[in-house]
Amino acid sequence: xxxxxxxxxxxxxxxxxxxxxxxxxxxxxxxxxxxxxxxxxxxxxxxxxxxxxxxxxxxxxxxxxxxxxxxxxxxxxxxxxxxxxxxxxxxxxxxxxxxxxxxxxxxxxxxxxxxxxxxxxxxxxxxxxxxxxxxxxxxxxxxxxxxxxxxxxxxxxxxxxxxxxxxxxxxxxxxxxxxxxxxxxxxxxxxxxxxxxxxxxxxxxxxxxxxxxxxxxxxxxxxxxxxxxxxxxxxxxxxxxxxxxxxx
Numbered sequence: 001x002x003x004x005x006x007x008x009x010x011x012x013x014x015x016x017x018x019x020x021x022x023x024x025x026x027x028x029x030x031x032x033x034x035x036x037x038x039x040x041x042x043x044x045x046x047x048x049x050x051x052x053x054x055x056x057x058x059x060x061x062x063x064x065x066x067x068x069x070x071x072x073x074x075x076x077x078x079x080x081x082x083x084x085x086x087x088x089x090x091x092x093x094x095x096x097x098x099x100x101x102x103x104x105x106x107x108x109x110x111x112x113x114x115x116x117x118x119x120x121x122x123x124x125x126x127x128x129x130x131x132x133x134x135x136x137x138x139x140x141x142x143x144x145x146x147x148x149x150x151x152x153x154x155x156x157x158x159x160x161x162x163x164x165x166x167x168x169x170x171x172x173x174x175x176x177x178x179x180x181x182x183x184x185x186x187x188x189x190x191x192x193x194x195x196x197x198x199x200x201x202x203x204x205x206x207x208x209x210x211x212x213x214x215x216x217x218x219x220x221x222x223x224x225x226x227x228x229x230x231x232x233x234x235x236x237x238x239x240x241x242x243x244x245x246x247x248x
Contacts, residue, residue, distance in 0.1 A: 016051050017058040022091060023049070024059060028068050028079055029095035038076040039069065066092055088176070093183050097190075103237065106190050107245050109180050114229040116177050117161065120168035121209060121225035125218040128167035135163050136210045143203045153199050160206055164213065164225075192236025202232050 027033055040048070045056045060077055063069045067086045069077050087093050087105075096105045124132070139160040146152040158181070165174040184190040205228030212220035230246060 016049075016055045017062070020045075020049055020051055020055060020059040021062045024063060025066070025068065025091045026095050026098075028063075029085075029092065030099050033079050035079050035081040038078050041076060068092070088179060090183050093180075094187075097184070097187060103189065103243070104245070106184065106187075106237075107233075107243050109184055109190070110229065110233045111245060113177050113180060114226055116170075116173040117165070117229060118222040118226040120165050120170055120173055121213065122218045122222035123170065124164045124167035125213045125216050125221040127169060128164075128213055132163055132167040133210075133214050136160060136213065139163065140203060140206050140210050143199075143206065147196055147199050147203065150194050150199070153203075157202065157206070160210075164209070167213075190236070198232075198235055201235070202228075205231060 024033075024039070033039055039045070039060070042053055042056050045051070046053055049056075060069065060071065063077075064071065065086075066089045067080060067084045069079055071077050085092050085096075087096060093105070100106065128136075139156050143153055143156045143160070146156065162174075162178075165177060168174070205224070208224040209221060209228055212224045226248075234246070
């Protein structure tokens with residue numbers, strides 16, 4: 001009934017409910033438990049994972065909150081279709097990316113970020129004050145100086161994008177982008193290639209965005225941000241093809 005837990009599973013996270021939740025999220029997303037099927041009953045889960053009924057119930061409650069399952073009277077705990085899953089949830093998104101061989105999920109992360117940041121660049125070109133514009137200028141110039149240092153470059157890269165997002169005043173869009181970026185920042189397939197030439201190209205994109213914002217060219221800023229995010233991802237992407245979902 002779903003197999004045994006990984007070796008040392010109970011010696012991992014301090015919270016058994018958290019550990020069980022993580023394991024079940026992975027199995028649901030991988031398709032071990034298919035949409036429309038029922039999770040093993042409580043006694044089986046208790047025996048399989050050496051946990052109490054309380055732990056199982058707590059875990060199932062969290063799975064419900066993540067949109068992965070629903071409890072049906074007479075049918076047990078039934079797995080929901082992927083359209084109901086909360087892909088902004090850290091565990092769900094990580095599991096979805098892990099099983100996504102064609103990079104569809106990461107493409108969608110980029111598309112979502114591109115839509116939101118392009119709009120925020122548009123607004124920032126109209127609303128950014130002199131202090132914000134000067135901060136952008138300083139970050140672009142600093143990235144040219146630290147291009148040899150990947151860690152320092154990426155730190156300033158993130159700061160540059162954040163200054164623009166803050167200048168737009170859109171706290172919701174900024175929160176979504178920051179959450180997505182935080183969740184994928186250490187995923188190898190998202191990070192991709194990181195050599196100096198790519199950092200130099202990336203900062204040329206930053207400079208174009210900055211110049212359009214400084215010129216108060218809202219449409220130009222949005223277009224520059226759209227191109228920058230798209231081009232940077234296509235270079236980092238491990239597959240050479242230009243996926244249809246990125247074309248506009």
